Each structure stands twice: as structure tokens, then as C-alpha cells.
Amino acid sequence: MEESNQQQPVYKSKNLMAERTRRTKINQRLYALRALVPNITKMSKATILDDAFDYIEDLKKQVKELEDELVEMGDEREEKQESEASKWEMAQEVQKCELDVVVTPVDAKTLEIKIVCEKKEGGFSKLMAALGHLGLEVTSINVTSFRGVALNTICVEGELEMLKPIQVKELLIEMVKEHLTI
Amino acid sequence: MEESNQQQPVYKSKNLMAERTRRTKINQRLYALRALVPNITKMSKATILDDAFDYIEDLKKQVKELEDELVEMGDEREEKQESEASKWEMAQEVQKCELDVVVTPVDAKTLEIKIVCEKKEGGFSKLMAALGHLGLEVTSINVTSFRGVALNTICVEGELEMLKPIQVKELLIEMVKEHLTI
DNA sequence: ATTAACACGTGAATC
């Protein structure tokens, strides 16, 4: 119950409202800051600032560590890529060939390979070895031969980021030319 | 010039000093915070808090991005390590393996061979080579592998007068034990 | 002279 006869304080300063809004503003920012900082110990103005300080230092440290770790990994990654690239270059020598090799990507890790070639003693083994050497894991094979012609359907899985179907095809053509077609 | 008769203010509150130290404390933290934050626009209390807020948000964002990037790289790295490790483990496990080799005569010249064994790098090639060495011509192969276990169904033709199914089986078991089970 | 920002002392509330 508010009484009508209560004193209305008379304010001398003109900047009263300005000061009020200023304080409100500061407090708002302060509380916003508090909301942003986890692990608040005490909700005091001083401690809020203190925790914010520590938190910023923590974040700075984290950023620095993560950046260091990242460049480190980046270096390793580049090294690996480079080594694989050189491997790849070695195997890159490709000639034209009129064999029937079809490489079809199934999904991100799987290729379907169809090869029609002349059947040769030991050739199939070498084909398997070649696929293994490319880092491709054979998950399924179906081979039938008739009258000296072999029909190979092979499913392989592997890291295909660096091994595009067309490249696999060219490698296989070379392989087949060299070892299988005779 | 200070006069000796100037009024010394009389303070009513007892918490005057406490309040003074409190304000000093808050201001110290505030200035410390300001020193920690780069790109200060205006040196006002409100703006200091505001800039600190934005800065923390910025740092949080940076940390998150870096972490994501790192996790991504970490996954790739782990995958590679894991693949190589599994390869290594597979290559190391030589002894323990229960084989399942079934040799069934189809006709006078044809055998159907079923082999269930652990999948090994290059093992399949050796199996093919071994069959060739036995004078058996492979006319049909079907291989599927799942979780490191390979299921081979092979049809071979050859001169079987001297090569009974049971002998082929024993030879294959030995062969698989020696080269395939890994 | 107007304004924005600040420090101060004080009363009140909280623990």
C-alpha cells in the first residue's frame, strides 16, 4: 500500500537520468559478460571481471595451442601427401592401350572394376598383387574364363581421395598390357 | 595554498573505506581487462566491457573452428594409422586360424574348391600361383570378403588322375596355412 | 554551455 503523502524526492542534478542510463548500460554489459563466461565462482562485479580476465587468457592459450597443433599436423599431412604423390608419379607412366577396362565408382570408398583380357598363366596373381600395391582392398572378385579370354569383375575398397577412377583405369590398363595380355 | 582552517569533511558511513577499496578493485580489474583486449575503440567503462564481450565471442569462435579442423584432421590421421595398424596386425597373426577347405569333384577333369580363411595381403595371389603350380587351370573364381574373412569358391580343371581331391585339399590346407592365413 | 564519463559518499540489502 503506497501512501499519498509520501515524500517525492527533489533532485538537484540535471544529469540524474543520464547517470542512471549509464549505470544501467554498464551493468547490462557486465551481466552479458558474465553470461558468456563459464565457471563463474561468485556473482560479484569484481569477480565477474576477474573471471572474464582469466577466461580470455585461457581462450588465448587454447587458440595458440590449437594453432600450433594444427600446423604440426599440416606438415605431417603434406609429407604424407608428397610421399604418395611420388609413388603415384612412379606409377603414372601410362601408354595407350586398346584393352577393355572399366572403372566405375560405387561410393566414396568403393570401385567396381571390369577387365576383359587374354588369360595368362600367373597374370591374375599379378593383377591381385598390383591392386594390393595400390592400397586397394579387394572385397569381391568374380572371374570366368572361356577360350582363353578372362572376364574379371572386381570390387575394391580403399582411400580413393588420391586415387580417381580414371587413374585407376590407366594403371590397370598398363598392368594388364604388361602382364596379363599374352 | 592550503589554509589551516579548511573544513575536514566528517564521514558518517563506516563502510567508506570498504567502498573505496571495492571501487578500486573493480577499476583495477576493468583496466586489466582492457589491457588484455586488443582493438579498444573507446576507453569508456561500457565500451571496455563491450569490447571484452566481443573479444570473448571471437575467441570462442576461433577455438571452435580450430577444434573442428583438428578433429577432422585427427580422424583422417587415425583412419590411416588404423588401416596400417590393421594391416600390420593381419600380417603378424600367422598361426591361429581355423581353416575350412572343401574339395569336391565335379567331373573327371574338374574340381570345385571352397576355402574359408582369413584374408591376407597377397595371399590370394599366392593361392592362384599355387594352383597354377599344381597344373590346375582356374576356370572360375568367386571371392567375397567381409571383416577380414575371405570366402573363395574356385573351379579348376586339370589332369586329376594323379591328383585326388583329398590330396588337393591337404595341399591347399597347407598352402593356405602357410600363405593365406594371416 | 551542453554533455558524457567518472569518482565519491551514503543508505540499504544480503549473507
Next chain:
DNA sequence: TGATTCACGTGTTAA
């Protein structure tokens, strides 16, 4: 109760 913390109104100062 004392000790802390806060909000408030005010005076002051620099732009």
C-alpha cells in the same frame, strides 16, 4: 550482528 556488495544521487572534469 559486522562484513560485503550494490544502487543511488551528486559534484566534478574534460571534450
